[in-house]
Amino acid sequence: MNSVMNSGMNLQYTAQNRANDAAQRIANGDVNAEPLVQLQVAKNESGAAAKVIKTADEMLGTVIDTTA
Template structure:
């Protein structure tokens, strides 16, 4: 009997993709927080970040949404792996 690891592979792939999405979103959020100036200090010091870089930076709300999507994606992948493990255990118990 050949057991395919496609469900396990799909689950692991989803976990990895979710983790990459979370990492990218966290980096974007940290970049937004570091480069923002407190209110009232903008008139005293000009922004040191070029305008082209500011426009290329994702909005904080977009980054927070991506963070949540990555979290849910990783959780879904973990659930797929868990279910595949349970099914595989059941198949082995049935076969034995």
């Protein structure tokens, strides 16, 4: 279960880094479409990470409920 939570956290970290890099490129005047695409990818990654973390949290809650 801990590995599921870690996977979600790692994906969130990746999404945040991707968004930061894309934002920096946009701030530096990069007018190509790629930074915008990367922002969308980061948004999707972040949403997926949130779902993974939520699922891990629910699984942990279920384990605690069944062992209590």
